[in-house]
Amino acid sequence: MKKLFSFVMGAAVIGTALAPSANAWWWGKKGSEKASITVYTALEDDQIPNYLKSFERDYPNIEVNIVRDSTGIVTAKLLAEAENPQADVVWGLAASSLLVANDRGLIQGYAPKGLSNVKPSFRDPAKKPSWVGIDSWISAFCVNKIEAQKNGLSIPKSWADLTKPEYKGHIVMSNPASSGTGYLSVASRLQNLPSEEDGWNYLDALHENIAQYMHSGSKPCKAAGKGEYPIGVSFGYRAVKQVNMGQPIEAVFPKEGSGWDVEANALIKKDKIKPAAKTFLDWAISPEVSREYAKSFAITAVETDVPLPKGFPSNPEKQLAKNDLQWAAVNRERILAEWAKRYDGKSAPK
Amino acid sequence: MYFKKNFNKSFNILLLRTLIIFVFILVSFFIIIPLLPLFLKSFSDNKNNFIGLENFINYIQNPSLTQSFINSLKVAITTTFFSVLIGFIYAYALTRTRLPLKKFFNTFSLFSLYIPPLAVAIGLIYIFGKQGLITQGFFGTIPGFDINLYGFNGIIIGEIFYCFPQALIILVSALNLSDQRLYEAAESLKASPLRKFLTITLPNIKYGLMNSFFICFILSFTDFGVPKVVGGNFNVLATDIYKQVVGQQNFAMGATISIYLLVPSILAFLIDKNFQKNEASLISGKSIPFKPRKNLIVDSIMFIFCSLILILVIGVFSSIVLASLIKIWPYDISLSLQNFRFSNVAGNGYEPYFNTVFMSIYTAIFGTIFVFFTAYLVEKFKPLKKIRMLIYFFSTLPIAIPGLVLGLSYILFFNKPSFSVPFLDFKIFNPFSLLYGTMGILVLANIIHFFTVCFISATTTLKQIDKEFEEVSESLKVPFYKTFLRITIPLSLPTILEIGSYYFVNSMITVSAIIFLYPAKIPVSSVSIVNMDDAGDTASAAAMSTLIVLTSLFVRLIYEFTSRNVSKKSSVWINPLET
Numbered sequence: 001m002k003k004l005f006s007f008v009m010g011a012a013v014i015g016t017a018l019a020p021s022a023n024a025w026w027w028g029k030k031g032s033e034k035a036s037i038t039v040y041t042a043l044e045d046d047q048i049p050n051y052l053k054s055f056e057r058d059y060p061n062i063e064v065n066i067v068r069d070s071t072g073i074v075t076a077k078l079l080a081e082a083e084n085p086q087a088d089v090v091w092g093l094a095a096s097s098l099l100v101a102n103d104r105g106l107i108q109g110y111a112p113k114g115l116s117n118v119k120p121s122f123r124d125p126a127k128k129p130s131w132v133g134i135d136s137w138i139s140a141f142c143v144n145k146i147e148a149q150k151n152g153l154s155i156p157k158s159w160a161d162l163t164k165p166e167y168k169g170h171i172v173m174s175n176p177a178s179s180g181t182g183y184l185s186v187a188s189r190l191q192n193l194p195s196e197e198d199g200w201n202y203l204d205a206l207h208e209n210i211a212q213y214m215h216s217g218s219k220p221c222k223a224a225g226k227g228e229y230p231i232g233v234s235f236g237y238r239a240v241k242q243v244n245m246g247q248p249i250e251a252v253f254p255k256e257g258s259g260w261d262v263e264a265n266a267l268i269k270k271d272k273i274k275p276a277a278k279t280f281l282d283w284a285i286s287p288e289v290s291r292e293y294a295k296s297f298a299i300t301a302v303e304t305d306v307p308l309p310k311g312f313p314s315n316p317e318k319q320l321a322k323n324d325l326q327w328a329a330v331n332r333e334r335i336l337a338e339w340a341k342r343y344d345g346k347s348a349p350k
Numbered sequence: 351m352y353f354k355k356n357f358n359k360s361f362n363i364l365l366l367r368t369l370i371i372f373v374f375i376l377v378s379f380f381i382i383i384p385l386l387p388l389f390l391k392s393f394s395d396n397k398n399n400f401i402g403l404e405n406f407i408n409y410i411q412n413p414s415l416t417q418s419f420i421n422s423l424k425v426a427i428t429t430t431f432f433s434v435l436i437g438f439i440y441a442y443a444l445t446r447t448r449l450p451l452k453k454f455f456n457t458f459s460l461f462s463l464y465i466p467p468l469a470v471a472i473g474l475i476y477i478f479g480k481q482g483l484i485t486q487g488f489f490g491t492i493p494g495f496d497i498n499l500y501g502f503n504g505i506i507i508g509e510i511f512y513c514f515p516q517a518l519i520i521l522v523s524a525l526n527l528s529d530q531r532l533y534e535a536a537e538s539l540k541a542s543p544l545r546k547f548l549t550i551t552l553p554n555i556k557y558g559l560m561n562s563f564f565i566c567f568i569l570s571f572t573d574f575g576v577p578k579v580v581g582g583n584f585n586v587l588a589t590d591i592y593k594q595v596v597g598q599q600n601f602a603m604g605a606t607i608s609i610y611l612l613v614p615s616i617l618a619f620l621i622d623k624n625f626q627k628n629e630a631s632l633i634s635g636k637s638i639p640f641k642p643r644k645n646l647i648v649d650s651i652m653f654i655f656c657s658l659i660l661i662l663v664i665g666v667f668s669s670i671v672l673a674s675l676i677k678i679w680p681y682d683i684s685l686s687l688q689n690f691r692f693s694n695v696a697g698n699g700y701e702p703y704f705n706t707v708f709m710s711i712y713t714a715i716f717g718t719i720f721v722f723f724t725a726y727l728v729e730k731f732k733p734l735k736k737i738r739m740l741i742y743f744f745s746t747l748p749i750a751i752p753g754l755v756l757g758l759s760y761i762l763f764f765n766k767p768s769f770s771v772p773f774l775d776f777k778i779f780n781p782f783s784l785l786y787g788t789m790g791i792l793v794l795a796n797i798i799h800f801f802t803v804c805f806i807s808a809t810t811t812l813k814q815i816d817k818e819f820e821e822v823s824e825s826l827k828v829p830f831y832k833t834f835l836r837i838t839i840p841l842s843l844p845t846i847l848e849i850g851s852y853y854f855v856n857s858m859i860t861v862s863a864i865i866f867l868y869p870a871k872i873p874v875s876s877v878s879i880v881n882m883d884d885a886g887d888t889a890s891a892a893a894m895s896t897l898i899v900l901t902s903l904f905v906r907l908i909y910e911f912t913s914r915n916v917s918k919k920s921s922v923w924i925n926p927l928e929t
Contacts, residue, residue, distance in 0.1 A: 038870045039870075044884065044885045045878075045881040045882065045884070045885045046885045046887070065870030065871055066870065067868075067870045068881060069865060069877075069881070070596075070880075070884060072596035072597055072599075073596055073865055073866070075599055076595055076596055076599055076601075076758065076866070077761065077866055079599055079601070080601070080758050080761040080762055080765075080866070081761055081765050083762075083765065083766055083767075084765045084766065084767050084783070084786075086765070086786075086787060086870075097599075100599055146681065175593070175597070176597075177593040177597045177598060178589075178592060178593045178596065178597035179597060211500075211582075212500060212582045212583055213583060215578050215589065215592065215593075215597075216884070218884060218886065221886075222886060222888075225886070226475070226479070226481060226679055226680065226888075227480065227481040227680060227681070228475065228479050228480045228481060229480065238886070241886060242886060245678070245886065246677075246678055246682065247678055247681065248681055332598070333598075333600075336598060340412075340414055341412075341414070344414045344585065
């Protein structure tokens with residue numbers, strides 16, 4: 001028996017000893033000298049270190065702790081933590097999510113330095129805006145050239161093309177009920193046809209061709225990249241990135257224009273707002289980091305001299321379809337209920 | 351002298367009562383109370399106005415949502431059937447036959463549980479997807495075969511991967527404890543093998559069987575990882591919750607659906623309680639452990655069966671390893687080790703990996719102690735019957751709570767700085783809030799998330815050990831903790847170690863609850879797998895998964911080694927594998 005005990009205790013002791021400076025680590029290094037801020041973001045993992053370089057250089061005394069997750073998870077986390085917010089700053093989260101958070105009173109309006117450089121459609125018009133954009137993400141199709149050829153499909157060029165009978169069972173798209181990207185495509189169709197009724201008719205026709213509605217914004221493009229399905233309705237940055245990774249993908253920006261949303265920053269309302277949080281927000285729209293954003297995104301909130309990333313249309317701003325973010329946010333619940341009634345559930349494969 | 355004996359006895363009972371109440375308070379605070387705020391939300395709209403049963407009615411009236419309920423039932427029934435069947439045969443082979451290479455099969459028995467769910471999906475897609483090895487007949491060398499992965503079929507394969515090891519754990523602990531004397535008696539009465547199986551083996555493990563049905567049913571009924579990735583348009587309740595909570599931030603509806611998810615587990619609890627009334631324990635102080643004899647036919651059939659299962663599992667794992675080495679699947683199949691240098695991908699390099707390992711070690715140690723002690727108090731004693739029943743009931747709940755619901759509930763409860771006392775202008779500091787944002791919350795969430803399987807595995811074992819031990823000790827005036835340390839623990843040691851390794855491997859791969867809870871300074875690798883895959887870096891995600899699988903396998907080997915050494919010294923019982 002003694003042996004068993006010494007075994008268990010031994011394991012516990014080793015476990016604790018192995019933990020690097022166990023106590024600080026367990027309790028989250030509370031005693032450090034640096035000012036530190038917690039930043040919630042939905043920007044992609046591999047971009048973040050590049051962006052942060054200039055911040056770390058200019059503000060060595062501010063420690064930035066990044067929590068990165070997909071848009072839905074970050075938003076759910078923000079809302080669930082409402083009573084005792086953990087984040088100081090939100091960086092690069094969909095404006096439509098920030099509208100929800102603002103609606104629940106979680107955001108403190110703040111006008112960052114250099115706000116005047118931000119294009120008007122990329123920010124909350126209030127004097128102390130609740131959200132300030134950094135870039136825009138737009139819907140696009142990922143078409144796998146090899147699989148398209150195998151199946152004898154021409155490359156679709158427009159939203160209208162996607163409803164052609166030849167594409168039946170070859171298209172995957174994000175489910176608007178689980179993904180913001182899916183929703184922006186749906187919302188854009190509903191706003192850009194003569195009437196909302198026409199929009200629903202279009203979606204009815206599209207539904208006939210859809211093989212799967214997937215639960216994430218980037219998934220359809222990934223599936224196209226692996227040849228699972230020839231066509232994925234996803235977003236531009238994703239499509240272009242996969243092209244640059246060497247996948248046999250063509251990034252198609254639909255002729256009628258793309259649905260879009262803004263990735264934006266916000267200051268979280270809490271009892272003690274750290275000055276470092278504001279410093280971060282000032283930096284996050286600075287020309288220097290905007291140039292970094294511009295290397296991945298065709299459209300940035302602050303105009304830069306960076307040449308357009310490879311694969312985007314030459315005049316990206318023109319690519320944006322009509323979109324009223326406020327309308328999309330207010331009508332979201334109604335649209336998704338209607339969408340689910342029409343397309344969700346009944347579509348289980350036989 | 352007389353006085354002293356009496357004092358000892360009442361002290362013993364007092365100590366027991368205190369411990370039972372203490373455990374009751376712990377499980378209440380970790381399981382029930384955190385769920386309350388979220389469940390209250392199911393009666394309100396998203397602005398926190400009370401709306402009664404409206405959410406529930408809306409849910410039932412929506413045909414696509416009721417379809418999900420039916421789909422979930424179909425998935426659960428099919429998965430349960432296959433998982434228990436496979437689990438039982440595999441467990442039988444390990445415990446009751448002279449299976450060749452038994453140690454090898456034992457070491458790899460839980461292998462499919464070591465693979466992070468996202469990696470299982472990647473593996474399945476590489477094998478059975480539209481471009482999969484089997485679908486395309488190994489790059490066109492043999493005729494291909496399309497199983498239609500996306501939808502019901504994919505979900506079932508994925509769920510069996512996940513559920514059969516869970517049935518296996520319980521059934522191994524049930525089959526491990528048996529009495530050789532019964533079989534000898536049957537033999538001298540010339541009973542046929544089938545008769546022995548039906549009249550001795552099956553009745554002896556009925557709790558184990560019941561519980562593995564129960565566990566597999568609920569796990570597959572509530573799991574969301576598999577349907578999310580390979581479910582296609584086949585909606586189930588758990589993906590509905592995901593859509594509501596993550597897709598639309600509609601916590602109220604998410605909470606409502608979670609309550610529907612709890613229905614089968616409450617039913618199972620009631621059935622289980624009725625079932626238990628006529629119980630008799632198996633192992634008494636006089637029992638002799640079962641020693642399997644050679645039987646060429648049975649042994650070879652078992653060998654083929656277990657090999658087939660392992661080939662499937664290892665096949666999926668190999669495709670993950672392959673995925674971590676291949677440049678662009680399926681178009682450029684050149685190999686490189688590039689993907690194991692995580693610093694190129696995410697900023698944190700190997701840090702999340704080590705965090706995860708420590709988190710899993712802590713979960714294994716603290717979780718095992720807590721779960722086994724709880725099961726012991728519930729199973730072995732007479733005082734405070736109602737409270738023990740409640741502890742039992744609470745302990746069966748976590749399995750029915752989807753990780754994502756648990757994660758959000760934990761945020762709502764543990765991130766609350768203080769509670770306000772109703773009707774008074776007064777607030778109490780919430781001591782549990784100190785845990786939030788630390789490693790502690792992750793460990794706790796894991797302990798609770800996987801509590802039920804461990805708890806049931808512990809009670810299954812404890813039930814089979816005769817209460818006679820406790821009764822004899824009581825009449826000999828030996829305090830219960832001495833019996834616990836000297837008899838119960840040594841007898842249950844294989845199960846205890848099994849629980850520890852179960853906690854470890856599950857903590858290594860879990861995502862759903864942790865993704866909401868991990869603090870900024872403690873990134874964990876299961877979340878970075880999701881992030882890498884999100885960023886389109888399947889190869890790095892597969893590389894990290896490979897690392898996790900190898901770690902779990904390594905721990906399993908340590909476990910095999912210790913369990914052999916420890917058990918040699920404690921009792922003959924414990925290791926039928928030694929025979």
